[in-house]
Amino acid sequence: MPGPTSWSGETDTLCTISTEMTLVPPPAKSSTSTGFRSLTVSNSGFGNLVLSLPGSTGTLFYVKNSAWPGNPSVTLSLGAKEGRILGVLKLGVFSENTVGLGDPNRDQISYEALRRVSNWTHGTYEFEFGGMGERRRFTWQRTRYPIFGDQPDMELRENVESGGTGEVLATYTGCQGFLSRTRGTFYLRRGVDREAGVEKKLEDWSNWELMVLLTGCGIIEGSRRRARARRSGGGGG
Template identity: 80%
Template structure:
């Protein structure tokens, strides 16, 4: 099958985040992504050096382009619609001596409210939290690492809404990474449908909602941070 091609679409809605500590059920260490009809999936492919594209399974079209950069002054992660030159949907900055920040929108043309993607522990990169305010109130979500190979450069993760934020603790999103050295496929995001609600009205399931964009952006940011630490380990550095 030919590689993904640029997709031009206009279904995009946007929002933002922050962070607080939580109680979570234990992670699910299943080796497979959710197959329930309650989830929909995006396959993640390598796109040149360090970048990624996200497409529907078995589709030639690129839905989202993820540009990763360590160049000073550039966002660490930029999520664009359809192609590298597509409209910027959100950015994430990985802090070296400061906190991680994330926001939806294009900083060159939009007023962005930056929020935190907070690492819960100072000793491990296994758990990150963010808040989302596009559901009528601010709710806290946690990405939790479920597995990472000692030689791998990216984690498997699952996302839950924190119980004290009003959530049930159910899994809302999963990332399953592919660790193959020469594999073009990087992994798969699976997102639960219908989580983003405004004033109690469920959004259309075929739309990519603000919440889904934030899930993808924060997930890609955590993956990029893991890949950077893996490169540092190979160069003699450290990082859990």
């Protein structure tokens, strides 16, 4: 899949390298594990989000959410709202949700489907990712959804049917406080990038990690839209 494969924190680097993952359970809400990293999700203006490293005041990724027709529903950018676009997601009203890595204004993007598994619930979504030598299928499963909340807690696993072990690879824990600037926390299994047999820096962000963040933020935005519709009397499940 075209698009950014790693970001070192010093320069905006585009690579075309594969990702190797070791499937292990996540730590118990810890950001210190060498296998997992965490990102704090905070509100930024009306409906937008910033993703930051724990304890940091800087913005690592910016998430712009838009309901304007013709615009991506979710745009993931590097560092700031005007930063380089790393990926986009479109929430379909009468069509399929689609997600792709790269900047649609400058890159040729291969879009994947973010498919709702059941027509009766928004609790489970699936997507495929082909950036690791073969296509693999992953599932976001809702684990908690407070009655008066507008976002779910979720966990991500690789489907057993596609060769995965079913172990948890990422989680999202939402903050349900209406007056809190913090929205929640992502915990992600680190993607280890390799090029010509040389291991890249673990602090780099792989395509797989960006795909996890983008699909997770898309599910969160869809949940927030349905919550707004319920509060305004427009229904929504």
